[in-house]
Amino acid sequence: MADRVELLGLNSAELEGFVTQTLGESRFRAKQLSQWLSRGAEFAEMTNLSAALRGKLAEVAVANPVRIRESFRSKLDGTEKFLYELRDGNLIEGVIMRYHYGDTLCVSTQVGCRMGCAFCASTLEGRVRNLSAGEILGQVVAANRHIRGEDEGRRVHNIVLMGSGEPFDNYDNVVRFLRLVNAPEGLNISLRNISLSTCGLTERIRQFAGEGLPVTLSLSLHAPNDEIRRKLMPVAQAHPYGEVMDAVRHYVEVTGRRAVFEYALVKGVNCELRHADELASRLRGFQSHVNLIPLNDVKERNLCAPSRREVQAFLQRLEQRGVSATVRREMGADIDGACGQLRRRYLAEKRP
Ligand code: SAH
Helix, strand or coil: CCCCEEHHHCCHHHHHHHHHHHCCCCHHHHHHHHHHHHCCCCHHHCCCCCHHHHHHHHHHEECCCEEEEEEEECCCCCCEEEEEEECCCCEEEEEEEEECCEEEEECCCEEECCCCCCCCCCCCCCEEEECCHHHHHHHHHHHHHHHHHHCCCCCCCEEEECCCCCHHHHHHHHHHHHHHHHCCCCCCCCHHHEEEEECCCHHHHHHHHCCCCCCEEEEECCCCCHHHHHHHCCHHHHCCHHHHHHHHHHHHHHHCCCEEEEEEECCCCCCCHHHHHHHHHHCCCCCEEEEEEECCCECCCCECCCCHHHHHHHHHHHHHCCCCEEECCCCCHHHCCCCCHHHHHHHHHHCC
């Protein structure tokens, strides 16, 4: 039996083709269907479609390939973590954070990851598979439905592609997702409200600059030089510092967006003042912002965060050197907020 069609992964022309050609229905039905899909409805709930059509859809198609299996809400700051289940039983996770500029959802792009960063929980067991565009969008649709259930006025306002997976290791599906989530007849989320984080696959950064999708590019830098970067991130072997910086500069020039550099502070590795000085000199003349992240301790890795004092000293030193920087506020500390941790704990607990 052929697999069912993931309707969330189709753009409006494709959905219309499916409705008129595969189902033999009028174009008007495609519009109705599309509105329901964006709201996260199941076929049975699509009450302005005939029972016969709903039955047919359930046979040949899938409304949302992503289901929230469990959710955990932080008592500290309202951050909520989702454990999602995919149709093949794979689990992924996501988190929604309440910021003053709106609810921000962190989405995953792969099940697991193969980039091998030394501090990251998502990569511990490698990459299982890529997510389809419909599965990436399905996370947003499912989270929207969930938060709307609590408060009709709430919705996902910003998206960060910073969950499990390397977005540029799943390039085509990620690009398709960005076009879908931005579509006026879909969720209509502005590209300005979307950030894509990459470990630095330089050819893809350059290719992405040409897509006409001006999202904020976040580069996971985590080091002031190649020697330290290679210790933390295997990808730095293939793509040295200068090459990555050139690619980001190219992205900034083409899109006019500012670049963000992620810098996880790891005790004893990259957070001395001379590292701040070196970083500042590498970023001189660059329209950018540095996001300092005290490392989320991953117990499988022998790495931890420096003290608060060291973090503040590092920040101050960057500022003195004219670098725009902030320390990322820690959210959801009581619910395994950091990416990859929840899925791992869950897999470990459920394992016989
Ligand atoms: N693969 C992409 C996006 C997913 S990771 C990337 O590498 O950017 C999202 C961000 O979380 C990255 O900056 C990543 O380096 C960071 N990160 C991963 N594990 C972390 C940890 N234990 N503590 C702090 N930041 C971490």
